[in-house]
Amino acid sequence: MLPWLTALFMVLLVYGLYGGLVLAPADYQQGDSFRIIYIHVPSAWMSLFVYMVMAISGAIGLVWHIKLAEIVSISSAGIGAAFTFIALVTGSLWGKPMWGTWWVWDARLTSELILLFLYMGVIGLYGAIEDKRTAARAVAILALVGVVNIPIIHYSVEWWNTLHQGATVAKFDKPSMHPDMLIPLLVMAMAFKVFYAIALLMRCRNEVLQREQNNRWVDEILEKL
Amino acid sequence: MSDFWHMGGYAFYVWTSYGICFVVLLMEIIKSLLLQKKIVRELALKRQRQQQVKPS
Numbered sequence: 001m002l003p004w005l006t007a008l009f010m011v012l013l014v015y016g017l018y019g020g021l022v023l024a025p026a027d028y029q030q031g032d033s034f035r036i037i038y039i040h041v042p043s044a045w046m047s048l049f050v051y052m053v054m055a056i057s058g059a060i061g062l063v064w065h066i067k068l069a070e071i072v073s074i075s076s077a078g079i080g081a082a083f084t085f086i087a088l089v090t091g092s093l094w095g096k097p098m099w100g101t102w103w104v105w106d107a108r109l110t111s112e113l114i115l116l117f118l119y120m121g122v123i124g125l126y127g128a129i130e131d132k133r134t135a136a137r138a139v140a141i142l143a144l145v146g147v148v149n150i151p152i153i154h155y156s157v158e159w160w161n162t163l164h165q166g167a168t169v170a171k172f173d174k175p176s177m178h179p180d181m182l183i184p185l186l187v188m189a190m191a192f193k194v195f196y197a198i199a200l201l202m203r204c205r206n207e208v209l210q211r212e213q214n215n216r217w218v219d220e221i222l223e224k225l
Numbered sequence: 226m227s228d229f230w231h232m233g234g235y236a237f238y239v240w241t242s243y244g245i246c247f248v249v250l251l252m253e254i255i256k257s258l259l260l261q262k263k264i265v266r267e268l269a270l271k272r273q274r275q276q277q278v279k280p281s
Contacts, residue, residue: 022229032235036238039246043246086249089242209268218268
């Protein structure tokens with residue numbers, strides 16, 4: 001399945017980048033700097049999406065003791081942290097020319113930073129506990145507590161005054177963006193989602209191999225490699 | 226073409242963003258590939274050792 005996903009990812013990436021960097025016209029207020037949106041917004045969306053996957057699969061592992069759910073949960077943490085990091089850094093690089101500052105301690109930025117710390121807490125906690133099944137349970141509880149941060153991030157631009165602009169795409173009336181700009185953004189969001197699937201599969205494969213290394217079927221897989 | 230790289234004066238911000246994004250995502254994949262190689266190598270070693278023990 002990985003080769004297919006990789007091919008799909010490349011097609012979406014090339015199409016999204018071409019549409020975003022070449023075809024889309026410059027923004028009338030922000031000029032060409034708005035093009036950062038094509039990686040900033042998808043990675044920010046993914047930082048929330050991956051967190052929900054991590055928390056939900058963590059909960060499933062917690063309740064039904066399904067090993068695969070635990071593995072999906074912990075494998076998501078590193079990927080989610082990477083997306084959150086990208087969202088913060090590109091946001092900063094966008095903020096400097098547009099707001100005149102790299103960083104402000106407002107609701108949106110601070111809650112996204114807390115999300116990064118949550119991911120790092122999950123990774124650290126998982127690494128700190130020797131028994132992997134106990135670790136997975138502890139991590140799932142931490143992840144579930146952190147879910148409270150997700151709606152805060154999403155609604156932070158409405159609840160508090162902030163430099164960050166309000167929602168442009170995810171709102172109930174139609175998105176306030178021209179299709180020439182919007183379509184590449186959605187394509188890039190798809191590309192990032194497929195990337196998550198690829199990275200998740202690779203991480204899960206490693207985690208399963210490590211956990212089940214004494215099983216016979218692992219030997220059979222190794223013979224094929 | 227040089228207009229494209231110039232990005233209306235925002236070249237530094239735009240290309241640094243894309244560069245960092247690219248590097249972070251690429252590292253994620255490379256890290257997984259390296260780890261997989263390491264696991265497979267270690268498991269192969271382990272199996273060799275087990276086979277050496279058996280005949281005696």
